Amino acid sequence: MKGLKAVYTRNQLTATYFILWPVLFVFSFFYLLIIIFLKTLYQRHILASYRPNAKVISVGNITLGGSGKTPLVEYLALYLHARGRRTAVLLRGYKKPGHGPGIGFSDYYSLGDEACMLKLSLKENAVVVSGKDRVRAAVGIDEEGRIDTIILDDGFQHWRLKRDLDVAVVDATNPFGNGCVLPLGPLRESIASLARAQVICLARANEVPPAAARKLEERLRKLNHAALFIKAIHEPEFIYDAVSGLRSALDHLKGKKVGLLCAIANPGSFLDAVERCGAEVVAKTFFDDHHEYSGRELSDVMRKSLDAGARAVVTTQKDIVKFAGWLCRQDAGIEVFVLKVSLKIVEGEEAFDERLHSLYSA
Secondary structure (H helix, E strand, C coil): CHHHHHHHHHCCCCHHHHHHHHHHHHHHHHHHHHHHHHHHHHHCCCCCCECCCCEEEEEECCECCCCCHHHHHHHHHHHHHHCCCCEEEEECCCCCCCCCCCCCCHHHHHHCHHHHHHHHHHHHHCEEEECCCHHHHHHHHHHHCCCCEEEEECCCCCCCECCCEEEEEEECCCCCCCCCECCCCCECCCHHHHHHCCEEEEECHHHCCHHHHHHHHHHHHHHCCCCEEEEEEEEEEEEEECCCCCEECHHHHCCCEEEEEECCCCHHHHHHHHHHCCCEEEEEEECCCCCCCCHHHHHHHHHHHHHCCCCEEEEEHHHHCCCHHHHHHCCCCCEEEEEEEEEEEEECHHHHHHHHHHHHHC
């Protein structure tokens, strides 16, 4: 419902939200009670949690998507591989299509967009496993005996799996929305739940004023003074041609009129990244997160961009996996580039390195 999406993603109050507020409040109250009840059952071992033989690093958040978890997962997988660890990434595969018009990569239909993107990015550096039952996946990994580290994507509320390190990601550009839990707000659980995180990553720290970032960090430290705090930015690295895969420097976008296409939770961050590369954005098409494209929609986007005077369309790594096949089979009439963005830790990297190293020295 668009009226609620505006509240969740932009903190924009709508008529729909005001009308539904009493009902949403009741549902939020019971939702929070259920979350607290379930968490208590796991904490008291009334409900069982599985302990894998491999080390488990959970990367999650307390809000609905878009906080920057996936870039941190990629960072960790590459970091661990470089240090000789045999790593698997477990994802839920949210809104995995299973089948479709065949305009995306085949792995997109079997794994989902984020898992397919990670598999392409990580290549042989990590195994990527997607499925609703991540405990079953962890058991299978244990039985094979080849993996020594599991990265649990979106795992902060996944209490069925025990973990050795709990990393919570907070988006500096929209940390907690309106501060209310679902469906009254975007929170999956209360802000106080961050007290159980061992590491808190303040993502997109460069996209807010320094004073705002400091104020948020002070608030987080009051919530959890024992946690290790790290700051990270999402840094554009290069662009590549969506058909040929040929890489170009970011300067290739400087002064160029482009259209944007994405279906991610935080399109504003993508827009900001492209504009920081010097491009002039003349057309924008943003779909809901995890949207599955149709050929007609893609044709409309290309035509819209051309009509606006764009010389190219820029999209994300998460999106290209969903329509790369469409591009290869027909002429889009305009160049399509993919912006490669990576996470870079700008504060606390050495301490984080030590914390990760300690997992294996214990």
